[in-house]
Amino acid sequence: MNKEVLNDINLLKKYHHNLVYDYTEYPTKANWDYNMGNISYREALKDWVPKNSDSNTLFYIHTPFCEELCYFCLCSKEITRDYSKVKSYLDKYLFKELDLLEKTFEENNLNPNFTEIYMGGGSPTYYKEEEFESLMNKLGKFIDFDKIKTFTVEIDPRRVDTDRLKFYHKFGVNRLSFGIQDFDIDVQKEINRIQPPEMVSKLLTSEIRGLFPVINFDLLMGLPRQNPKKIAQTIKETIKLSPDEIQTMYVHYKPDVRKYMNRMVRNNPMPDFYERKAIFVEATEALMNAGYDRAGFESFAKPEDPLIKAMKEGNAYYNSLGTQTGEATNFIAVGSSAHGALGDDYYFQNFYEQKLYKESLDKGEFPIYRGYKLNIDDKIRRDVIKNIRTYFLINYDEMNKKHGINFIKYFKKELKELKEFVLDGLVIINNNNFFLTNLGKHMSPQVASTFDSFHNRALYNPDIITHKKYNPVAEHGVEKDPYFSE
Ligand SMILES: C[S@@+](CC[C@H](N)C(=O)[O-])C[C@H]1O[C@@H](n2cnc3c(N)ncnc32)[C@H](O)[C@@H]1O
């Protein structure tokens, strides 16, 4: 069933002729407003927090340093072996940002309801214990740790031991997210990241598993030298290590933005769009056969994991951290490059460049370099796109009730544009809903693009002839497809 997507290379080519956004946010970052900075952020916090003092909110902390470069990496980080740089970023700048936030909360009597903490990077494991502890003390000034349900730290397995993990546990960390990417030694050599499965196995002792109810692995799909056979072996090693959650991600290859990415292809090219799909399909099948449930399209979890519960309750969301439980809808973020989302009202992002990040903080300002205030149309589209990316289904009645619209009229143009997707067997349009078929789920970013009002590129290549052999009526038992009956 899953492998059917590999049957028609033309279909894949047709829908992959243009780069498509992942839609971890909508509107996508390139459309945010570069005039929104320090003042807009303060105003937004004053506007949003009092109205949402009961809404679960995630606190994100970015650490922009790593000891060694992985050639595939698109994360915002500086490679250094000089710990004094890391310490100075923390003591002199991140703490300044945290003080500014605390002061803003205090002066305006703002009490965000923090229920989740996420430390990402770069490598948060870079902080030595003393610095980690002082960071926790700082957070304790405005976060009530008793209310924190999930506290994640991204773990670089090459830089920690079990004592370090136990140390994290003392501060309430209960979810570890391991950067695994691939277990195959040939692939690891190409990407400059050697970490055999034994290294991870040594960390995941029964004591550690007892302390951390959720262990997540990040795996990348589409690295040089990966192929279906090799990924099957990586998944076999993964299953042996039994993580609770697995986030798979297609590799974004942007050598124009990060020149060093060229080093990853010094011996072998990147897999093409068809090979990537074959790798992903192989990984997916192996995970499902091993008993993992799917959360969204790229995320997997054990059936009893909180993520699967959230999916069933309609509380899960696809965002920049992968498919996440509902806690992650609102997030306030600190650290260079970090971005936050205040419900569906605002987005804000800090400067990527540490120099600019630091200059703002030296002036006593929030280091925001762009933001966005969503209007009513943006909010409706954001909701549609999030549902396409997480649940692959849009129920018109639900949308009508939630947003006070008539979905069919409101999105008349977009539903028409989906005609080609319907003919290709990717989408089924009914009188009261539309949904993505199993084949269509592979093209959910392309379907989501249809609802992106900023998107002005062709959604597919009309010159590629695809087999119009699909019969939605027979396959899904739909009595009458309203699109065809129009
Ligand atoms: C922000 S990074 C930090 C992870 C951590 N430093 C580690 O040990 O790798 C989080 C995840 O982003 C993903 N990532 C990094 N570069 C990527 C790329 N070029 N395309 C897709 N995902 C990428 C990786 O899977 C990585 O685990």
Ligand code: SF4
């Ligand atoms: S350790 Fe993580 S953040 Fe650092 S270079 Fe590697 S993938 Fe990027």
